[in-house]
Amino acid sequence: MENLITISIVIVFVAAILAGAPLFAVIGGGTVLLFGLVAGESIAVPVMEMCRLANAPGFIAIPLFIFAGYLFAESRSADRLIRFSEALTGWIPGGLAIVTVAACTVFTAITGASGITILACGGLLLPALVNNRYSEGFSLGLITASGSSGVLFVPSLPILIYGMVAGVDITELFIAGILPGILIVCLLAGFGVACGIGRQVPTTPFSLARLGAALWEIKWIAPLPFVVIGGIYTGIITVGEAASVTAVYALVTECLIYREISAKKLVTVAIDSMVMVGAILIVLAVALGLTNFLVDVQVPQRLVAVVSAHVSSKILFLLLLNIFLLIVGCLMDIFSAIVIVVPLVAPVAATFDIDPVHLAIIFLANLEIGYLTPPVGINLFISSLRFDIPIVRLYRMVIPFLALLVAALLLISYFPALSLWLVELSGKRVPVLQF
Amino acid sequence: AGPVTIVRADTAPKVVWKVGTLTPKGVGWAHQFETIMMPVIQSGTSGELKVKVYWGGLMGDDEDIVAKMRVGQLQAAGLTGQGATIACPEFAVVELPFLFKSYAEVDHIREKMWPEFDRLMQARGFKLLAWLDQDFDQIYSVKWSFTDLADFQKARFMTWYGTLEEHLLKSLNASPIPVNIPELAPSLRQGVADSLIAPALWMIATQLYPVVNYMVPLKIRYSPAVVVCTLDAWNGLSASSRAGLAAARPEMEKQFVAASRKDNQKAMDAMVKYGIVRVDMTDAQVETIRKGAVTVWDDQADKLYSRELLDRILVHLDQYRSQTP
Amino acid sequence: MTLAPSRIVRVVLLFHRSLVGLEKTLLCLLLFSMIGLAFFQVVLRNFFDFGFVWLNEVLRAQVVWLVFIGAALAADQQRHLRIDLVSRLLRHRVVIRRLTDAFADLFCAAASVLLFWAAVQYIVLTRPFSPETVFFGAPEWMLRLVIPYAFAAMAIRSAAFVVNGLRRLKREIAVQ
Ligand code: NA
Numbered sequence A: 001m002e003n004l005i006t007i008s009i010v011i012v013f014v015a016a017i018l019a020g021a022p023l024f025a026v027i028g029g030g031t032v033l034l035f036g037l038v039a040g041e042s043i044a045v046p047v048m049e050m051c052r053l054a055n056a057p058g059f060i061a062i063p064l065f066i067f068a069g070y071l072f073a074e075s076r077s078a079d080r081l082i083r084f085s086e087a088l089t090g091w092i093p094g095g096l097a098i099v100t101v102a103a104c105t106v107f108t109a110i111t112g113a114s115g116i117t118i119l120a121c122g123g124l125l126l127p128a129l130v131n132n133r134y135s136e137g138f139s140l141g142l143i144t145a146s147g148s149s150g151v152l153f154v155p156s157l158p159i160l161i162y163g164m165v166a167g168v169d170i171t172e173l174f175i176a177g178i179l180p181g182i183l184i185v186c187l188l189a190g191f192g193v194a195c196g197i198g199r200q201v202p203t204t205p206f207s208l209a210r211l212g213a214a215l216w217e218i219k220w221i222a223p224l225p226f227v228v229i230g231g232i233y234t235g236i237i238t239v240g241e242a243a244s245v246t247a248v249y250a251l252v253t254e255c256l257i258y259r260e261i262s263a264k265k266l267v268t269v270a271i272d273s274m275v276m277v278g279a280i281l282i283v284l285a286v287a288l289g290l291t292n293f294l295v296d297v298q299v300p301q302r303l304v305a306v307v308s309a310h311v312s313s314k315i316l317f318l319l320l321l322n323i324f325l326l327i328v329g330c331l332m333d334i335f336s337a338i339v340i341v342v343p344l345v346a347p348v349a350a351t352f353d354i355d356p357v358h359l360a361i362i363f364l365a366n367l368e369i370g371y372l373t374p375p376v377g378i379n380l381f382i383s384s385l386r387f388d389i390p391i392v393r394l395y396r397m398v399i400p401f402l403a404l405l406v407a408a409l410l411l412i413s414y415f416p417a418l419s420l421w422l423v424e425l426s427g428k429r430v431p432v433l434q435f
Numbered sequence B: 001a002g003p004v005t006i007v008r009a010d011t012a013p014k015v016v017w018k019v020g021t022l023t024p025k026g027v028g029w030a031h032q033f034e035t036i037m038m039p040v041i042q043s044g045t046s047g048e049l050k051v052k053v054y055w056g057g058l059m060g061d062d063e064d065i066v067a068k069m070r071v072g073q074l075q076a077a078g079l080t081g082q083g084a085t086i087a088c089p090e091f092a093v094v095e096l097p098f099l100f101k102s103y104a105e106v107d108h109i110r111e112k113m114w115p116e117f118d119r120l121m122q123a124r125g126f127k128l129l130a131w132l133d134q135d136f137d138q139i140y141s142v143k144w145s146f147t148d149l150a151d152f153q154k155a156r157f158m159t160w161y162g163t164l165e166e167h168l169l170k171s172l173n174a175s176p177i178p179v180n181i182p183e184l185a186p187s188l189r190q191g192v193a194d195s196l197i198a199p200a201l202w203m204i205a206t207q208l209y210p211v212v213n214y215m216v217p218l219k220i221r222y223s224p225a226v227v228v229c230t231l232d233a234w235n236g237l238s239a240s241s242r243a244g245l246a247a248a249r250p251e252m253e254k255q256f257v258a259a260s261r262k263d264n265q266k267a268m269d270a271m272v273k274y275g276i277v278r279v280d281m282t283d284a285q286v287e288t289i290r291k292g293a294v295t296v297w298d299d300q301a302d303k304l305y306s307r308e309l310l311d312r313i314l315v316h317l318d319q320y321r322s323q324t325p
Numbered sequence C: 001m002t003l004a005p006s007r008i009v010r011v012v013l014l015f016h017r018s019l020v021g022l023e024k025t026l027l028c029l030l031l032f033s034m035i036g037l038a039f040f041q042v043v044l045r046n047f048f049d050f051g052f053v054w055l056n057e058v059l060r061a062q063v064v065w066l067v068f069i070g071a072a073l074a075a076d077q078q079r080h081l082r083i084d085l086v087s088r089l090l091r092h093r094v095v096i097r098r099l100t101d102a103f104a105d106l107f108c109a110a111a112s113v114l115l116f117w118a119a120v121q122y123i124v125l126t127r128p129f130s131p132e133t134v135f136f137g138a139p140e141w142m143l144r145l146v147i148p149y150a151f152a153a154m155a156i157r158s159a160a161f162v163v164n165g166l167r168r169l170k171r172e173i174a175v176q
């Protein structure tokens, strides 16, 4: 009888996922049932976990960045950026692909989540790419994939969190992330340039006068990246502060200086962007509950125990780790994945003689790729929602980019020198304090 | 909800407690929990009680852990000083600035006041199992050596430890910068704040130590660490187990705090060896700072703790100080 | 919405529309006050070396409200994240699609009811220990009331979609 009930519940949930029930309902409803029926705990616990969302670092930054992104997207900033990009890179075949990868990388590094990048930069870059004769599929794929390298660059929030959770020096991690990050950027941008040459994307001769004019047009927007990146690098502001500065900056430039957003439009943008925030973060909130259930019944520990009992070679372990983290990366947000999985996997990795700094880079690169792994990578959902594209079409669009990123991941995993060489060179390895 | 009871035909019924703590597995405190406290749990309850520990904040921060004990997901917890005041606000009284001058005084108050704090805990639905130490917290700073009270006015202190710390910093004319725990390191690195009050081991565990340049071991604040369980879980144990745990408790606490105090000292030495400048203030300097800070004692009386509780501790301390030269 | 124009239904609909309007107003107020407060905090920290402890708490409470009100509205606008594999594949099989949509909405309504109940449990259990907040000393559980509200709203809205979807299907079959 009990088996029958279990089987029926599972069937209902699988059917609900396939029928297109909202993800929050599937995860949240499932978690309440798991707590009530399997763990025998109070069903208040998953709600308690949802409230923990508010304490997540950089949490306040998310709605502010999303709002600013919507605002830029609704104004004619995209047109101005297209003109500027054309002036700057129009002479390179595929120049705009380079700009896309670089911009998304920088923005992801600043915001700490590539989902935000899709929202904030996608609105600007998609029309620009399509106007440049790139196919819609390629453009969407490129934007969805481009944030990935950002988690490896300063001032990436996941790196800061990883360092705190794993007890690894953060300076080392930042140095270690540089080469793998550049590798990913080069692969994506190189692919973009290749496609640009293949599709014979139009090139225009370089003109200093045109560049100057384009620069003058964007003079109010151009300082923003410098304010944000510069602010964080120089230690003037944190990510949350950068987000609020960006939001105020967007409000002032779009509503007061360019005057392209009317008061009525502003209200619509505010509501639309916050509904998006609700749709995304409610999934994150219920996912925290599910994670807590898994922790409560010690599923991750058991998984790790099984792995260490059955895996003897380092190469096989790394491969399994890659696969495991891809799955984790598509199910959880990068912060809770780090908080939950790192303390469990790090000791096992140590038994395979994997350098903790190298492990960190593998983790971060891997989790980020998980974000765009079908069927449930969150970046796919964000792109699908933001650009109103059926998710199944998006699956096809990201496949070439996914292949590139997995190639980069394998290089990162099996060539530790890629992560460790600069660290050794810098001589900045903070000794683990022994006492 | 509640403790899981597994009845076996061949042995006595076993009770399993789920224990939450922020302490990461692998640090000294966790090691002492496993090597000093676990054997006591095993022998004290004759194997009736088994504990399953969720290390390293797997169950959230202290506030989450306390909430989870209240809804029955967890039965027990190892809490930091901050967590102790969340479970039982009166515990703030031992965290008052400059209340204790030495660990000997802490031990004396622990002995005299243990039943009282246990009673206060029980009034909040928890049973005090062990009153241990976190540290005499030190001041750490990127910029300031705090040899002068004026340094406090210029310093920007990160604070996350609750009302008491906020009032302490204000009493020193310092600027408290509220920061969430996960944002401590970035805030310090990015210069949002430049100073903090924290335990030595914690500075190492969080890798904050390479960022700071000065350490001021001023004994500005004692911070306890406690192991508590819910009253329901406690009452779910057999009478003999409860008696066994209570009997083994004082000796276990002694061993535990001796080991963690040794660890704290080693952690401080290691940081000094690493290159952090240790600043020892003169008695006169300490006195000026003390004068400002102790105003908090009265300010918070009858808010976080009763004045009567503070007075009793002060009487015990006076007696102790008059007896020991 | 093409429900029978009985008086009760009209009153309920009006009530529902005004709730949605209220939610939208609240979202705007929350967002813009958040931007203002967060920016105020930046200015305070960087130019006056100063910070208010309550500011962080206010901001965090605001984001929680933003998320749950936003999620409640997302249910009204059917903008929740979903794996729309099958519904995309069945795009041209109208009857089956209406049925799978109805099932998905029904599931969402049921799950929202479960989550609503869990949220009520959470409030009931934590209420006695709820700490005072910076919002004029209001206990924390009052700030958390937005959680059961959002799940209740999502449950009702999803259920309404089930009813509407099935009605539409009935009409479509009748036309055929
Ligand atoms: Na962020």
Ligand code: NA
Residues within 6 Å of the ligand: B157, B158, B159, B160, B161, B165, B196, B197, B198
């Ligand atoms: Na502090």
